[in-house]
Amino acid sequence: MxxxxxxxxxxxxxxxxxxxxxxxxxxxxxxxxxxxxxxxxxxxxxxxxxxxxxxxxxxxxxxxxxxxxxxxxxxxxxxxxAPAPVVVATGRVYATTTQLAEYLGEAVPVDAVRLLTDASRALDDALKTARYCVDDDSLPTEPAVAAAFAEAVCAIVQWWGETGDPVGADGGWDSVSAGPVSLSRASGSQSATPMAAGNLPPRALAALQRVPGCHLSFGVWSSW
Structure with missing residues (x-):
């Protein structure tokens, strides 16, 4: 083609x-x-x-x-x-292909830009009621938050590659807690979005949990 x-x-x-x-x-x-x-x-x-x-x-x-x-x-x-191959992401994408390669420890797939874009949208869906400081491009300005978002997006891409589960159907939980972070969802409840916070892969949640002064609850992540 x-x-x-x-x-x-x-x-x-x-x-x-x-x-x-x-x-x-x-x-x-x-x-x-x-x-x-x-x-x-x-x-x-x-x-x-x-x-x-x-x-x-x-x-x-x-x-x-x-x-x-x-x-x-x-x-x-x-x-x-076919469209010309895309090597530079447009719009709000929280991680670069270099960051993804470093996270995976291997060469990234040729459609890595699309995967990072989709994963960034999935993270936005999961955290759509969150509050944090952003710049004119709606990207987080706090280095710790930006790093957490980049790691979470890379974790989502890795999860998709490992499980073939882009909607997080296998990521259900009743309750999860780690330090100041607490999440809960009733058994059998349905997510309102393709990837609500409860369906983020564990490594993505862990990346968000490591940000100091953050609280994640009921699909809402906030940096105060």
């Missing part, structure tokens, strides 16, 4: 073909905009026609061939183009 920005060579085999055969190509982008007809180049054997195609958008592209003369036909090909 090509990525955005790739240049590919479209090919069409025509049989039978002879000196009267002519193949042209119209490329329609995912935006529905067709190109002007491209006169393709015939390869040495005279039966295969080629044309360069530059993929500028993600989505489905249609390659429409029109052959006249001997071997006359109309052929269509659908090509799925």
């Amino acid at each position: 090509p990525d955005v920005g790739d240049t590919a060579t479209a090919r069409l085999a025509v049989a039978p073909s002879d000196g009267t055969t002519l193949a042209t190509l119209i490329v329609t982008s995912p935006a529905g905009i067709p190109s002007l007809p491209v006169v393709t180049r015939v390869e040495a054997d005279g039966s295969v026609w080629t044309a360069p195609v530059v993929y500028t958008l993600a989505g489905l592209w249609r390659l429409s061939w029109t052959v006249t003369g001997t071997g006359a036909s109309v052929e269509h090909e659908i090509v799925s183009v």
Whole structure:
């Protein structure tokens, strides 16, 4: 599957073909905009026609061939183009791929940016009523809180990789306590969000619990 920005060579085999055969190509982008007809180049054997195609958008592209003369036909090909790989996160993400690699102690998966973004959203869902100081990008300003969030997000990604449990379905508990931290939930109760605080993986909860002066209760984490 090509990525955005790739240049590919479209090919069409025509049989039978002879000196009267002519193949042209119209490329329609995912935006529905067709190109002007491209006169393709015939390869040495005279039966295969080629044309360069530059993929500028993600989505489905249609390659429409029109052959006249001997071997006359109309052929269509659908090509799925992937977005350019993302290496820099956008929006509120609490950990970098470097932090994730250091946490895991190994190379991160190629979709690490997406996983960190999803894990950051999951943490936001779990702590959506929490209070802590933030900057203009809504990122925590206290170093201890930022470090805890980064570690928690990395722990969530690791948990997903180990359990295949992105909604925390196996993370239910009735009560958990450690020092000043106390959590409780009635047996059989349902979380209001895909990953409420009670369904954060244990290592993520532990990271939050280590922040001095913090209290985590009923899915609410606060830094006072």
